[in-house]
Amino acid sequence: MSCFYLLTGPDQYLQLATAELAVLAGCSAPGRVGVGLAGVDVSRAAYTRLCAQQVAAAPNLDELVNKVGDLQPEYEDFRIEVYRPAPKVPASPSEIVKALADCICGHPNLDNPRTPLAVVLSPGCWRFGPIISRSDQGWHHQSQRPHDYSNALPAQMARALVNLVVAPGDLLLDPCCGVGTVVAEALAMGVRAVGAEINKKLAGLAAENLRALNLPANIVVSDARTIPGRFDAAVVDFPYGHSSAVDSKLYTEILVNLKSQVRRMAIVTGRPQDELLSNLGLRIHRRAPVTKGGLTRYIYLAVPPPQGDVRRNQASGGELVKIGMDLC
DSSP states (O other): OOEEEEEOSOGGGHHHHHHHHHHHHSOOOSSSEEEESSOOOOTTOSSEEEEEEOOEEESSHHHHHHHHHHHOOBOSSEEEEEEOOSSOOSSOHHHHHHHHHTTOBSOBOSSSOSEEEEEEEETTEEEEEEEEEEOOOGGGGGGGOSOOOTTOOOHHHHHHHHHHHOOTTOEEEETTOTTTHHHHHHHHTTOEEEEEESSHHHHHHHHHHHHHTTOOOOEEEOOTTTOOOOOSEEEEEOOOSTTOOOOHHHHHHHHHHHTTTOSEEEEEESSOOHHHHHHTTOEEEEEEEEEETTEEEEEEEEEOOOOSOOOOOOOGGGOOOOOSSOBO
């Protein structure tokens, strides 16, 4: 039986949300709803709100109610949640809930449901089924960090970037880590991660942020153009913004160093850099522009050319691999 996924976030984040869903669940979402052959855990997702088993689907509410009525599914202690990312329909949420609840064998429990059920309306299709998993929205923990700055990545976006490139057991590098947003999000999700920052003051602030979040202060002072080591993936948030000039030479030197060290990269720039990445031999798998407050970030999921057997760092005793520098 297939499953459906509901994307969340502003419209300008939809391309990033779609890219994250493709990596996590292996399915596409032409709008805000994606359908896959199997359900996956989306608890760590940034822009996928939930995954539900698709019990019934129909082009309108009446036909959906008829299908569910024919099935007469049994759910005890259920609660029906209505999501309408598509244009509004005449029926109110309470009317939708009542129509479907009358088709279910079992008793509702609105306060402490054992079986949450989702009804999702997308253009031309209503879907219904039990919710398998939903995002834990864990990025909100970063509101507790003591240090921030204007061009820092939003924590929710940082989580999506981590999801774009990591797999279980991976070691992630953020070579331009700033105040440590990406590293904090990765560590909070159980990903082995280290951040590097050339600015000693920023590196210190990043380490303080991680300690404030009760996370290991895996931050080193290092130049991304020369940082040594082998990593499975990297999130590269280049300097950009209204007050930061694009430095193609800097971008090139950093990427030349990294492309022999990692298998996958999520790259964030302030301007389109397709030509630069292609000239460096990087294969662009995804490109997602995200605009907020007059600033457009261009997010690339890129894969370096084959470098032979680039093996991941192996940590002994569960400790982070040192990369020739001291942690802050």
